[in-house]
Amino acid sequence: MTAPLTPPDNQPPDEPRHPAAAPAADHGGPVGPELARELREGALIALVVAVSGVLLGVLWNWLAPHTPLIADTRNVYLKNTEGEEAIGADGTFVLLSLAFGALTAAAVFLFRRRGGIPLVVALVVGGLLGAVLGWVTGMWLGPTPDVAAHAKQVGPGVTFNGPLRLQAKGALLAWPIAGMLTQLALTGLFGPRDPEPDAPHWPGDEHLPQPPEAH
Template sequence: MNASQEPAPPPQPAPGAGSPPAPDSGGPAAPGAGGGFGLAHLTGPAAHAWAEPAPARRPWKRTLTVAVTCALVIVVLGVPLGLLWRWLAPTVPVIDAGQAGIVVNDPSPEEYVAADGWFTLLGLAFGLLVSIGAWLMLRRDRGPFLLLSIVLGTLGAGWLVAPWVGELIGRSDYQQWAESAQQGATYAAPPEVHALGPTLVPAFAAAIALTLMAGWSNDPDLDHPGARPGYGPNSEYDPPPIEEHPPASRPVL
């Protein structure tokens, strides 16, 4: 039998015409393959790209150190707050009334209300400025512990330090005058904070400002170390981008 009389080989089916595709471990599976809901399942390098590692949490030592340091710094800032209040708050005119003691030399004194009003306004501005400054400068340490430290710091500054510093200025001179004053003598007494509410305003303002900024932030988790406002976690925790490969060309019959 010569070459011209050999039987022709059977025709091979065209790719995709009734024959199952060859398995490909490096690309996405065909829709509907493997059960499920007809969704493509990523395998190979593409699945690796989507496997985002769990972000590491901030060490407790750093968290406590930042929280304590922040609270102490805010408490110390109560000193200039008290000095500013003492400079703005008006003095109280008093008179030595003899057996009646030292009384206010004004039938309708407004200095008491003015002292508390000035402290309230300054405390509100103090709480807002401190909370905004800590939010911007300590962006790597945002979270509940930072909120707690700022609230405690502003509470100590507004309730303890600022009133004590402001009322301390000029108090010794006033006490000396009260001991040696004659009946009918007048004096300008230093201002005092007469209510509890104004001393709590800095803490309330800081808590409200921090809560609003945390609610408006679009970071997925404020406790990620290195979180950047508006960009989620730090770039070292972001998954690598998926490289798109063009589909392999098929032979044209």
């Protein structure tokens, strides 16, 4: 004999079906590509800013006062013992560096129209490299650092210019500091503004008396 079939009303409950696991949410989204793009732009900006240091060196060699020297048959002397050419060379480098920092930051802001940490870092790194490159370029374009050979070449009693030197190495920070401050100031004044948050809604606000409408 065959066993009686279980009536439909007494059927065992169906096994619960487990829904297919939903795919994990991609928390990265466009953040990864956006960050990579900002890093590439930052590297390019730092490179362009650093290369512009060559122009800083040319202007520094052209505008900075040079130290006049004079030699006899054995020694080399300062022609003006109270001269301030060394201080003037440092001051000229600082002023030019401040101008380069402000101009490069303004040009980058006009190109990007926004700020960001990678952009500020690019301006600081590029400005420091540009200042070092300008310092080296200015000294290379100036008179030879071999004072003894130069004095021997021109002869005794003839005035010649000494090498262009940067006495205060802290002047190399003028460019990156000026670039960073200019970028932050322009972003704060003209950068995009965040949208204003909506006013919080508290339960029961709809029951509060409303101000009468002006007729």
